[in-house]
Amino acid sequence: MKFLLMIKQVPDTTMINVDENGNLIRTGVPSILDPYCEYALDMINRIKNNEDRIVAVTMGPLQAKEALLRCLELGADEAYLLSDKAFAGADTYATSRTLTAFVNKIAPDYDHIFCGKQAADGDTAQVPAELSRMLCIPQFYYVEGISRDLTGMTVIQNYGDEIRTCKLPHMSLISVSQGDLNRRLPSISMHLEAAKKEIQTLDRVSLGLGIFSVGLKGSKTKIVYSYSPKSEHKCTIIDGTDPSTAAKHILEGIK
């Protein structure tokens, strides 16, 4: 089987800071493979056999190669970076359209597509559904478990108030929402092996996409303005060096 894995590189959100004007300080913030994508890759590794291939794909700037390298270390066989100046500023619609072009042009022979539930930075969880609709395939969200036997594959989805087990039709999209914290981490030999594999880069023209289909120009949503909220809220500062005085104060306040 051929598994496509759509991944995203995100800034390590635990490391983001803002300057005194409330703007993001992104320089110096390390980028990492989105944790949910890592869970998705781990899930494929659990069901894959020796003939199967895993192809990792991402749209992003050249630095996103690092995230692809991480995928190669963790078991992906091939990696593609969709990178072009014109891709910048894409919303989820333009992103999905670019990924759709990749699938149709480069990997139409896939068996299943895996995604992470959401990117830790944007948190919209929209690309998996938009992509699956553009490819006209069924989507399976909130997947927490997968199994494979001779008759096919099944997934377990957790909707919060319902646990569903579904048969997976050939050519489905699986969006993974939970991972095993004890998953496999890359060893030195996997790391060396990965460094030998090539990451292929594709631009807008090689995907056959027009300039108005991608990036900011191909996006349907635009930021009109943004601001960092500053409140003029007056707050009383209370010395809490003595825990018992503070505790008493709180308990009296909520009576």
Add this chain to the structure above:
Amino acid sequence: MSDCSTCSSGGSCGTNNENGLPPGMLQQYNLNQSTAEDNLVWIETSIIDDKLKVVDVSIELIGKLKNISDSRTIGIIIGDNDVKMLYDDIFAYGIDTLYHVKDKTLATYHPEAYADAIADVANRINPAVILIGGTSRGREVAPRVAAILATGLTADCTELSMNGRALLMTRPAFGGNIIATISCSNFPQMATVRPGTFPMPQPQIGRKGTVMYRQATNNDLKDIISSERKKVIESDISKAKILISLGKGIKKESIAVAERIAAKIGASVSCSRALVDKGWMPQNRQVGQSGRNVAPDVYIAFGISGSIQHKAGIGSAKKIIAVNTDPDAPIKDLCDEFILGNADQILAEMDKMLNS
């Protein structure tokens, strides 16, 4: 010059455009503009305590649309005959026309078929706005609908307003302390909103509306082998009067302490995402943009720094008290009382006092 058919003066008005309209009329009356008008809301249903009910967030969205827009509010509900008993309620909350996509097989939720049904109604009524509740199902269906309609979608909006037919969607932007207002260049403009972001409107008992039946267009259903309903043990933090909220600044042992205090004073315990990420607290207790919005009388934040995403969830709290060791923690901007002290020690003292 050809004859002008739109006026009686036999072409003397000087029309020379292909539409046969007097010059300047297209611009004057904006005739080349889209005719998108109404607002469409997906009325999501769910089985709550063995009974089919409308999910609260759908009603909150109807209420919000009534406040910000003069256009009609149209609902779409998907399901079999039993959905009928919900009609009165739906009209009472402000829906004018309800499209009921009636199909036995769609009594069960299928994201693909549901998205097709919503898009089908949208194509028929040509709405300016489509709102969908940010539940687990809404967040799955909405982007699929957006892809069918080739339009944009803004997730988890914390505020919505209208400028004419243009919808302005506000949400915290990624990672940092930024709030962004987003617009969509196409009709329909789509947004999802988390439960509890907007208040429940008052029902107008006896209010009437029209029901239109639609056939489902998609028969391509998934093979669901089993479906098990989970009782969601709602400690329901969105309804609590007092919330003791815990963040990364506390020790793990303090969770049990906070639970004990909460039980004594009739409070609930909530948390920041940091504790959910650590696996110390369940996701349904998380407050904030990707968790719940809460509106307690008192919100007490222990060891929570006050990231923009966290603050997005506590705007409706009447009183906010924060306990933090950092005098510059950003939560200070939002709180009424800021106690500069050690959260674990203060929690322990509160526990002691309540036990004595």
